Amino acid sequence: MREGAHPGRITPFPAQNLSSEATRALGRPSSDAAGRVGRKITTREPIIQEPEAFEPEATRRAADVTESARANRGWWDRNADEYQIEHGTFLGDDRFVWGPEGLDEVEAELLGPPEELKGKDVLEIGAGAAQCARWLAAQGARPVALDLSHRQLQHALRIGGSFPLVCADAAALPFADASFDLACSAYGALPFVADPAMVLREVRRVLRPGGRFVFSVTHPIRWAFPDEPGPEGLSVSNSYFDRTPYVEQDDHGRAVYVEHHRTLGDRVRDIVASGFRLVDLVEPEWPAWNTSEWGGWSPLRGNLIPGTAIFVCERD
Template sequence: MTQDTDYDSFAEAYSTENETSLINGFYERPAMIKLAGDVRNRRILDAGCGSGPLTKALRDRGASVTGFDSSEAMISLARKRLGAEADLLTADLGQPLPFAEETFDDVISSLVFHYLQDWLSPLQEIRRVLRPGGRLIMSVNHPILYPWTNPGSDYFKLTKYSDEHTFNGQPAILTYWHRPLHEMTDAFAKAGFQIEVVSEPPFSADAPPELIPPQFEGRESFLSFIFFVLRAK
């Protein structure tokens, strides 16, 4: 995907952190797996697969999964996780995808689109490689997140911003694009999708208590990402 965040520079630290972090291991990934449901014998494209944890989870549940990422370092880590026989490649979601039309039953895109300024072209490419009636299951930064953490900012303005993070002790900067909810849904419709599910799920009940920040005690949910299940028309 065409983006300003250089995952190659911190791929291993990011992958290690996200194996068991609250935000990924016990919130985002379980939610995506639940939304995907029964994937046995389905052909799935993991668009922006990173080091492959979701690819593996879907494969373990009986799906035939192809994964791609723009980061060569992430693909290298995914090969270590999934084995040399895994169907993995380096590709950019901002460019035409190297797949024939109507190849996949589902496309999974986990925490990818918030790195992209343009949504319509990638969504149209995903629609092209999906069979009619296929699903796009995706998660992105919740649109309330940026104005919530940046008081005084304009919720309705497409805005580029960066956040500092630490992954497994290594500092990193992630650069995102904030967009309001209506711009997301407009792009879905223009690309040929209809919305089936909008989800703001709780984190997993399996999350170890030591991972729960004090401000979340007594709560089941928090706002970080928003999840969609879209159906190709």
């Protein structure tokens, strides 16, 4: 079994919420995903998790596809409970929020007008507790929520929703070609993979002709600044062009969290090289109503420099 896999067979949860094409697609990975399968989420375990027993060391160093996937799957499994407790109120149970600024899909309509989502097969990548998928279902769409972290999807199961939850790697999607009309990812997968083009190619493969993929990531300019919400986060401290991954590692030098930097140009080139057409790039402005801080995001910084970049892509 290849790195990044979870044992078990991919099955819909429940199947009747998928179109016939998407239902048949489950359990049929692409040829380059052989041996990498998903895991059905079936248990409503208590949301209790032990804290990490060590303080990881933060550094900048190389981290390949395998190490990044292993580290981030483990990090999200360990920290899913704390993440949902800290940010669950902001995210809601069934809102579609694109980032810490609070841009809502109800207003943005980056996937299209809500009334046109009815009956569409939609894949959410890096779904976490599937808040976005839950909103899509409420519009009459047929979502599938996919995440690398089993623990995150247990939160999705806890909150509820009658749509499939799939635990799998975004770089090896376990669906047949042309299974979905739309795909979306709000800060999911793309910031954490060493080869984002692998994910983009997989997303394009499972989209039908004319399908749209919209994804949000930390705005690349933020990598030049300290990740601090106050005034100390307003002075450039790193080269924007330094693409060395940010890595947190344990006492043995094993990565326990990895995040990868791509410049704005890198993102555009990845999108185009993967066969997509970039139709819009949205940089949400910080709204007056949002007085909250989220990590390095804050009203102070949000009013001066962008914090999120949203790429709207279409498959011809």
